[in-house]
Amino acid sequence: MIPKVDRGFFLTLLPFAAVIFALFALLAYVLAYESWPALERFGISLFTENVWKPSERGVEFVKYGLLAPLYGTLVTSLIAAAVALPLSVATVFFMEEMAPYRIKEFFSSVIDLMAGLPTIIYGLWGLEVMVPILRSWVMSPLHEHLDFIPPFACDPLSGASFLAAGLLLAVMIIPFMHGVIKEAYRQVPRTYREAALSLGATRYEYFRIMVSLIRPAIIAAVLLGLGRAASETVAVALVVGNAFNISPCLFAPGYTISSLIANQFTEASFFPLMENVMFAGSLVLLALGMLFSGIGVVMMRRVRELYGR
Amino acid sequence: MIEEKGYALQIEGLNVWIRGKHIIKNVGLKVPKRRILAVMGPSGSGKSTLLRAINRLIDLIPESKVEGKVLVYGTDVYSEDPYRVRRLMGMVFQTPNPFPNMSIYENVAIGPKLNRLVRSKDELNELVRWALEKAMLWDEVKGRLDDLPHRLSGGQQQRLCLARALALKPKLLLLDEPTGNVDPVNAVKIEEALRSLLRDLEITIVLVTHTPHQAVRISDYIAFIYMGELVEFGLTDTIALNPRHELTVKFLRGEV
Numbered sequence: 001m002i003p004k005v006d007r008g009f010f011l012t013l014l015p016f017a018a019v020i021f022a023l024f025a026l027l028a029y030v031l032a033y034e035s036w037p038a039l040e041r042f043g044i045s046l047f048t049e050n051v052w053k054p055s056e057r058g059v060e061f062v063k064y065g066l067l068a069p070l071y072g073t074l075v076t077s078l079i080a081a082a083v084a085l086p087l088s089v090a091t092v093f094f095m096e097e098m099a100p101y102r103i104k105e106f107f108s109s110v111i112d113l114m115a116g117l118p119t120i121i122y123g124l125w126g127l128e129v130m131v132p133i134l135r136s137w138v139m140s141p142l143h144e145h146l147d148f149i150p151p152f153a154c155d156p157l158s159g160a161s162f163l164a165a166g167l168l169l170a171v172m173i174i175p176f177m178h179g180v181i182k183e184a185y186r187q188v189p190r191t192y193r194e195a196a197l198s199l200g201a202t203r204y205e206y207f208r209i210m211v212s213l214i215r216p217a218i219i220a221a222v223l224l225g226l227g228r229a230a231s232e233t234v235a236v237a238l239v240v241g242n243a244f245n246i247s248p249c250l251f252a253p254g255y256t257i258s259s260l261i262a263n264q265f266t267e268a269s270f271f272p273l274m275e276n277v278m279f280a281g282s283l284v285l286l287a288l289g290m291l292f293s294g295i296g297v298v299m300m301r302r303v304r305e306l307y308g309r
Numbered sequence: 310m311i312e313e314k315g316y317a318l319q320i321e322g323l324n325v326w327i328r329g330k331h332i333i334k335n336v337g338l339k340v341p342k343r344r345i346l347a348v349m350g351p352s353g354s355g356k357s358t359l360l361r362a363i364n365r366l367i368d369l370i371p372e373s374k375v376e377g378k379v380l381v382y383g384t385d386v387y388s389e390d391p392y393r394v395r396r397l398m399g400m401v402f403q404t405p406n407p408f409p410n411m412s413i414y415e416n417v418a419i420g421p422k423l424n425r426l427v428r429s430k431d432e433l434n435e436l437v438r439w440a441l442e443k444a445m446l447w448d449e450v451k452g453r454l455d456d457l458p459h460r461l462s463g464g465q466q467q468r469l470c471l472a473r474a475l476a477l478k479p480k481l482l483l484l485d486e487p488t489g490n491v492d493p494v495n496a497v498k499i500e501e502a503l504r505s506l507l508r509d510l511e512i513t514i515v516l517v518t519h520t521p522h523q524a525v526r527i528s529d530y531i532a533f534i535y536m537g538e539l540v541e542f543g544l545t546d547t548i549a550l551n552p553r554h555e556l557t558v559k560f561l562r563g564e565v
Contacts, residue, residue, distance in 0.1 A: 101371055191406040194366050195470070199420040199477065200396035209419075212410055306409045 031283045038064070038276035046280060052244050054271035064277045068244040070284070072162060072254035076236065077229035079166025079250075080173055081222050087170070088177040089218065092185050093207055108182075115175035123235030126168040127160075131239055134167065135159030139251045154249035160241035163250040165259075168239050169232055173225040180224060184217030184300070185210070187307045213306075220299035227292035231285055233258040257281040316380075317342040317481060317513035318363070323377035325355075325362050327370055332358045334537040336377075340530055343507055345514040347528035347545070349521055351565055355537040356517040357403075360483050363515065364398045365391040382480050396424055399474025400483040404490050405466035407458035407473065414454040416469055417441060420477040436476055443509075444472035445502045464495020471502060482506070484516045488523065500527050521561045525549045533557050535565070 002010050038046060042064060049065030091111075095104045139156035146152045188210065196209040211218065241253020242263055261278045268274040318340040325333035332355045340346045348356050361367040363379055368391055379386040386394045399420075407416045417437045420426075427433045437454075441447040446468040450461070458466055467487060474482060484503075488496035504527065506512055518524050524531050524545070531548045533541045533556070541548060541557045552558045559565045 189406075190369070191402055191404055192408065193369065194361075194400070194402065195406050195408070195473075197366060197369065197392075198364060198395055198398070198400035198483075199423055199473070200392050201423050202392045205423050209408070213408065215410070 028286065031279055031286055034276055034279035035283045036276070038273055038280045041273060042277075046277065047284070050244060050246055054274055056270060059272040062271060062273055064273065066257070066260075066277065066281055066284075068246050069255040069257045069260045069281065071246045072165075072240065073230050073256040073258070073285075075162050075250075075254070076165040076169055076240065076256055077226050079163065080169035080229040081226050083167060083170035084174045084177050084225055085218070085222055088174055088181055088221065089211065091174075091178055092181045093210070096182070096185055097203070097207075111175045111178050115179060119172065119232060119235045122168060122172050123238040126164065126171075126235055126239045130168060130171075131159040131164050134164055139163065143251060150248040151250045154247065154252050156251035158241065158253070160239050160253050161251045162240070162247075162254045165236045165240035165254070165256065166250075168235055169229040172232060172235065173228050176228055177221040177225045180221040180300075181214065181217055184214040184220075184303045187303060188213050189307055214303060216299040216302040216306075220296040220303075223292040223299070224296045227289045227296075230256070230288060231258055233262045237262045257285055315341055317344070317382055318346070318515065319378070319380040320363075321378045323359075323362060323379065324375070325358055325367065326374040327358070328372045332537050333362060336534075336539045338530075338532055338539065338542045340513060340515070342382075342513055343511065344529040345503065345507065345516060345527055346530045346532060347524035348515060348517045348532045348534060349519065349524040349560070350534035351560070352519055354534045356519075356534055357485050359534065360400075360485050360515065360517050363481075364395050364400060364483060366395075366400070396477065397479060398481045398483055399477050399479035401467070401470050401474050401485065401487045403486045405463055405470055407461075407466050407469045409457065409459060411458075412455045413450050413458055413461070413469060416458060417472045417476050420473060424477060426476075426478070437472075440472040440476035441469075443475050443502065443506060444468045445498050446472055462492075462495070464491040464498070467491050467495065468499060468502065471499065475506075480512060482512055482514045484514065486517055486519060489519070503527065521563070525561075533560060535560070 041059075045065055047066055047070060050067040051063045051065040052068075053061075053063040055061035095107060099107070135156050135158075139159065139161070142152045143155060192213060193206075193210070196206050201209060236256055237259035240256060240259050242255055242259060243253040245252055245254050247254070261281060264274070265278060268278060316339050318338075320339075321337045323333055323336045324331070336359065338346075348359060350356050358367065361370075362375055363381065363386065365386060367373050367375060375387065381394070381397050384394060384397060407413075408419070411419065414437055417440050418433055421433060421436055427436055438447060441450065446465060449465060450456075450469075453460075458469055461469060467490070471487070488499055491499070500523070503514055503516070507514065516524075516528065528545045531541075531543065531545045532539055533548070533554075535556055541552065541554050548557065549561070552561060556565065
């Protein structure tokens with residue numbers, strides 16, 4: 001029970017907190033409500049088929065299936081997380097353990113700054129700089145020499161592809177994953193570091209012990225990073241190629257849910273059900289995001305319990 | 310400094326600065342093999358820093374500087390790779406710190422694994438058991454080696470840390486107020502364990518404590534440190550009965 005003198009203040013703050021929760025609930029409701037016509041019409045096939053047949057003639061002529069953008073979201077996010085994870089862990093360890101103090105603080109703030117840059121900047125950089133370089137120096141050589149391996153089997157036409165989107169996303173989520181892992185790393189009390197080193201651990205062995213001590217945080221960073229990657233929109237739309245394509249080849253253009261919405265939403269109102277299909281896609285993103293954040297939060301709590309302060 | 314036979318630990322002209330502050334001031338002492346040295350002094354006198362200068366955990370502290378010589382069983386600590394030096398020594402810390410994500414067994418096994426002391430699983434099991442017995446913990450944990458250490462009491466955790474250090478078969482065992490955070494029963498057990506180690510093994514012990522009683526009770530030699538200076542060093546009996554320095558007298562009486 002809140003003491004009487006504090007009650008007025010409590011009642012003043014309550015509406016602000018309540019508004020946030022209400023907004024979120026409303027958002028979830030709108031997504032579900034607007035998705036419903038599409039879900040009702042196409043059922044599970046909305047997520048298991050790859051079709052995109054809009055028609056202005058009437059609702060009975062349209063057919064949609066989101067499998068390609070779902071596949072693209074999955075592939076690009078996984079590439080991003082797989083590339084970003086080792087880079088983030090290595091950077092955290094290097095900065096925290098090996099870099100001189102001043103350098104460490106400087107680069108730490110640079111990385112934090114990277115996390116806050118507008119995403120369109122990454123998109124432009126990806127489109128103008130990264131994609132051409134990737135195409136001439138990575139994709140083409142790999143395709144020429146290793147085209148018997150399915151991920152390298154197709155000719156990189158424009159360079160805009162699953163791989164380009166995945167790598168750009170990796171660049172974008174590294175600062176974020178780095179931040180999560182760094183926080184956990186700094187929470188490990190010095191006494192465990194001393195214990196590990198007192199056992200005669202080399203830097204590498206010490207690194208492995210430290211990684212095992214923050215393993216839940218690393219899992220959390222991966223999940224939260226995946227969530228970020230899946231929901232990133234503008235930058236991906238610029239480099240993913242925007243084609244309804246399900247292909248094991250990483251050099252082929254594709255789509256993601258977010259980039260699909262960004263590209264098609266302006267015209268969506270001309271076609272029956274298209275908006276509803278996009279809301280259904282958003283609903284999937286929301287569900288995935290909630291799941292990943294939920295697990296991530298549980299993992300971070302475990303870190304805090306272990307090294308509680 | 311030339312190694313003298315028979316000494317486990319030789320320190321000469323040791324100075325330590327941390328962020329420009331002079332923490333250890335020109336300390337020198339020699340401890341023969343298979344003895345217990347108690348380093349006693351009030352809190353903040355530099356005892357823990359001295360210990361960390363011996364196994365080079367001091368390297369972890371940013372902006373620290375060390376001058377002087379430390380020989381451990383003839384090895385010059387500051388001209389070797391730090392990890393090779395640390396493998397000669399085991400350390401037990403003030404707060405029990407078993408790795409929270411490793412089982413009781415793994416906590417003891419990690420040292421030998423890192424240092425490739427064993428060749429087979431059986432040998433490792435044997436070593437883990439041996440270390441836990443030496444730390445007087447085996448009987449209490451033998452049925453639950455796969456449990457995580459947070460299920461143990463604080464005193465048991467501290468003995469687990471002792472076992473972890475012993476599994477390396479260290480020649481020099483460093484203890485930083487090992488009984489400071491455990492109950493009296495466990496404290497007695499730890500002291501007993503230390504005494505019996507000396508009987509059975511080729512090992513030398515350096516124990517940091519802020520209680521003169523413990524120092525007198527357990528040690529062969531005492532080094533009394535005050536404000537970073539070695540005020541008095543000698544045989545425990547001599548120092549307990551005939552302290553030469555006024556500060557030592559005061560500390561033994563509990564007045565500083």
